[in-house]
Amino acid sequence: MRTRTAKPRTTRWKTLVGLVLTALMLFPVYWMVNVSFTRDTDLRRTPPYWFPVHGTVEGYRAVLRQQLPYLGTSLFIGLGTVALTLVLAAPAGYSLAKLRPRGGSVLSFLLLIAQMIPGVVMAMGFYATYLKLGVLNTAGGLIVADSTIAVPFAVLVYTAFMSGIPNDLLQAATVDGAGRVRTFWSVVLPVSRNATITVALFTFLWAWSDFIFASTLDQGGARAPITLGIYHYIGNNNQQWNAIMATAVVAAIPATVLLVVAQRYIAAGITAGAVKD
């Protein structure tokens, strides 16, 4: 880390400003939590309570009563999407980085473009296809759709990362008698652990947060993900904002946990790449 510490006086001042800025930035998050603990009767109070003084977990009880299946579905879809994305993207990234197939640069460009396609357009394409195939309102259908958000990004991350693997390492494996598949499986993949973690993390978050595919491809499904749960909640029941916010808090938990747990992996991935350059 190339960080130097300035004079103590300046840093204390900066810490203070930083705290204020962060507090401002995170106020909506705080407010979400605050409202989630607010009693029904206090929801429309002016001025509102700034702290959950009459805190209640009624909102969370409602979540447990009504939203649990949604959470399960989201978890399942998130993990499924991660699995599918890794299976597709790791070999593709490997081939782009090390095998340099003809048209590789064109493919990289296509992957970039693929990330720019608006979800609405993809949703319409999927809707038409799924209608024909009869896989609307299924978790599998959503997993495939969600993975299209992540695969292009994942391939690009893998390609960038695997380009950094020394060719000597791969040749050594070949000399030792490992085949292509073997080299990929026992050398390239373990070395690319950080890329895998980064990809898995983002993929899970995207799948978990997806709303557009859920709302179009899973309209009437009993097994809807949590984003749709919140959305229907707002539509059906726009009085109980404490329960809606409680659901939102619960839906935000994976993102928060993953941020805390995985921040250092992302940082490690970035520095690993920087050192190799």
Next chain:
Amino acid sequence: MLFYAYPLYRNLDLSLRDYTVRSFVQGGAPFSGLANYRKVTSDPTFLPALGHTVLFTVASIAVQFGFGMALAVFFHRHFRLSTILRALFLVPWLLPLIVSASTWSWMLNSESGVVNSVLHGLGIAGVHWLTSPGWSLASVTLANIWIGIPFNLVILHSGLQAIPADINEAAALDGATGWQTFRFITFPLLRPVSAITLLLGLIYTLKVFDIIWVMTRGGPSDSSTTFATWSYRLGFGNLLPAFGPGAAVGNLLILVALVLGLLYIRVQHRQDAA
């Protein structure tokens, strides 16, 4: 080696291509030629939607980038708690969009929202943030800015870290003030990173759908309708879906994204060359 990986990557390639082609087919080629496009461009919603898309995108990006840059500079030098605070700044970006959107909906609620009650406290009359045509676009833009600031901060911050400290020190030795150093040294050096941040922001912002849809559904009376929400409404919002025109609007968005994508590649190439 090729035999193993080629089919896989071919497969992936095909699958990616397929979606695009499929949506283009939806765009109407076999059924009605360009009729959907004509229908869409002559629709009374077209010009307002175009205007809103441009306003939403430009305002979002300008403010996000401005704040992102200021914060990146602020967090550049290490100070106590700086790492933790910077990580906390990521939270808005990581939250599911629907979570942020519903939180903002409630905060901006006309009668019971916290924003209006703060305004009341300050002696300013509240505003119907989400339900008046004059404010709805501004409200969704505000929420989108909030979500986008962390992204700008992260990329610009890593760009700043890549600038050798000696350069700034040399400038300081030569008597440059902090602002001069930033204006004449840091900012020009950051140009490639800035360009990429802006382009990625542009591509992302054009696609924004969830936030607007959850907060206002593009309303009231289309006052916050962008191409993305319009396309969705045409395709899925009515009992009788108009996939053709919906897809046509979507494809117009793709076209814009494609142009921006080419621009992105050019910028990257220039950066590689430099």
